[in-house]
Amino acid sequence: MKAAIQHDATTEAVRRRLAGGRVDLASYLFQATLFLSLMAALGILVVLLVDVVGGALPVFAERGLDFLTAPTSSDAGQAGVAQGIFGSVVLTVVVAVLAMPIGVGAAIYLEEYATDTALTRFLNTLVRNLAGVPAIVYGLLGLAIFAQALGGLTGGRSLIAGALTLAVLVLPIVIITAAEALRAVPASIREAGFGVGATKWEVVRHHVLPYAAPGIFTGTILSLSRAFGETAPLLLVGAVTGGFLVRNAGVVEQLQGPYTALPTVIFSWTRLPDAGFRANTAAAIVVLLAVMLLVNATAIILRNRYDRRW
């Protein structure tokens, strides 16, 4: 609508006539400045990608897939990201299993069940504020609660302690995005369900959730990708010294054992002065960004495709 007016030839002609045929230079400069700031914001992304990919190419050219399958090493020519990838994937899966059902459940309560009471408003405020707590503070929570207070169960600074910390970190984001998706489903859908005698749960299960599902899934995927790239809490809950996974161990031992994650590997390599590790860091960043950008872009494109206007 706005665009139709903006680009209407008549409007433009009238405006030019009113301006007395003069070119409004200041307006053009203003528009150019705005455009440049947008381009600068996006251009930095391009510079970053070019720089990182440029630094990473020699490593991939020389070592190929070996970089992805080799374990960490103090020798830059042999060090790989296998443990980092494994750790990150396990962390993300555990976070998904924990945070998604709880987050969606909480969102269903807040949007579908809760009435507008002081308690509901308090819960909503709490969730929004939890989403703004810095990641490193969640690391302190994980250190104090999951690694130390519950150390007997989790095995101290272990994979499961890290996963629990990340799950708590993304939970408020999952709740907020899921609640937004539920809110977008119009009330008439629910009323139709109630009208034929369905109970609250039946309405939610069969009428609201199917429509909200695309939004909920993209929101969850975006939060999981945030967990995948998060480093700060993991530095507090273990994983810096390059944990080595316990080989030939059961699932419980694996979860209670030391671990490392891809962003943590990047962090510790960044701090090494060796030029070989600088190239390795760039290569590891390419792996991390490739996974995250792919996942994020898929989620955002899917959301835009299934974006439903009621």
Add this chain to the structure above:
Amino acid sequence: MTTATQPPTLSVDDLRGSHARRRRELAIRLVFFAAAGLSVIISGLIVLSLIGEATNFITRVAPDALLDPAFFPQRELFGIPTLVVGTFIVALIGMAVATPLGLGAAIYLSEYAQPRVRKALKPVLEILAGIPSVVLGFFALTVISPQVVNPLCPGVTPLSNYAAAGLAVGILITPLVASVSEDAMYAVPRSLREASYGLGAKKRTTSIRIVVPAAVSGIVAALIIAFSRAIGETLIVAVASGATGGGRFTLDPCGPGQTMTAAMTSLAIGSDRPRGDSLAYPSLFFIGLLLFAMTLVLNIIGEAFVRRVRRAY
């Protein structure tokens, strides 16, 4: 009438449906309520886990060690002002980058860009916002510091410095500023713009004098939330502002220095070893509590501004 002829079998209980169905409804409701209630437990645990060790620290630390113009935990010097000032230097440099870039991009997207361009670029901003901060830390150290900061600063600058970290933080929060303030500007009703055009105002005048003031709550909220993100940002400063193990009080943006989150990171990496007697471990929680309080206050103020936008239109 009809009521007299109707058999008196239909009671309120019949309308409620079956007993089992109602019990199931209640159980499901309780499960969802428990999920929502978990956020209360998490908030409680955050505060609890921070306050315990933080009070342990504050009762044992010497007051003059707390105000010392240096932060060296191994030497029992916990100059908290040093860290807070460092944090603000980095965050303010970040805001100096993100405010003009973010707002400029937002005005362009909301007022000038064609709908097709806007629809294509908004997701790109979101993707940009999703870049992990550890990547920007590496970028700050390898590109920003040698190629941007070094030529601007007098003399030979150390590789790690506040300016490089601040610029990288600015890049990190620019998409956030752009996205949140664009939402606010886009939400300004079209009638306001049309009224302005009707009075003969130019597009530029309408953008600056009508749209921006109408969306000011949202813009302020965007800036506050971005500032809160900037002071809580960890990996960029841990990698690029340098000073592992401690730092002196400095206002020089070209020099290396410690911030709250960078100090926490280096404490955490080393805190495997000294437990028990050392004050280094509890100091981690004290700084964390301070950071938590600062970001909480900022977020609450930002949230209040966001609510004002919602009420306005």
